[in-house]
Amino acid sequence: MQPSTPYDAKGLMKAAIRDNNPVLYFEHKHLYRRIREEVPDEDYIVPIGVADVKRDGRDLTIVTYGAMVHDCLAAAERLSGDGAECEVVDLRSLCPLDRETFLTSVRKTSRALVVHEAHLTSGFGGEVAAIIAEQAFDVLDAPVTRVASLDVPVPFSAALEDAVLPNAQKIYDAAVSVLEY
Secondary structure, three states: OOOHHHHHHHHHHHHHHHOOOOOOHHHHHHHEEEEOOOOOOOOOOOOOOOOOEEEEEOEEOOOEEEOHHHHHHHHHHHHEEEEOOOEEEEOOOOOOOOOOHHHHHHHOOEEEEEEEEEEEOOOOHHHHHHHHHHHHHOOOOOOOEEEEOOOOOOOOHHHHHHHHHOOHHHHHHHHHHHOOO
């Protein structure tokens, strides 16, 4: 699991603790003190294996998780100003994977952009792209496209790290390319 919001972090953590199976729970350090929202005091869980549509759209599906959700939402907002409405699907859980949510979205928009922070080669986005290509190929109006980190070691320098990792501008550029295909 990899939450993108404080609400999801609390709900997924409680679900993980209560689950009888082993659960890997990853928090992205970049989200600490960066993303703020009110979290209910009452007891709740976010179900493991259920994706969340963070933004509705009709022109392009962006499938992502973790810290990249916020960059994708920023790119989608910018694209909205250009007249393109992008649906942003936050996977929240990679295993089990909620395939139906992102496949339903892709069938609605006919276009898919997969964004993740791992390396492009052998990154989890390749699996998501393969699922889309196998199970929704007949509705695609453009190739499934991925935005990910460059296939190099992540440098320690902040400026070089920014050059390696995906960001809202790179996501925007890729989305424009998919929309113009």
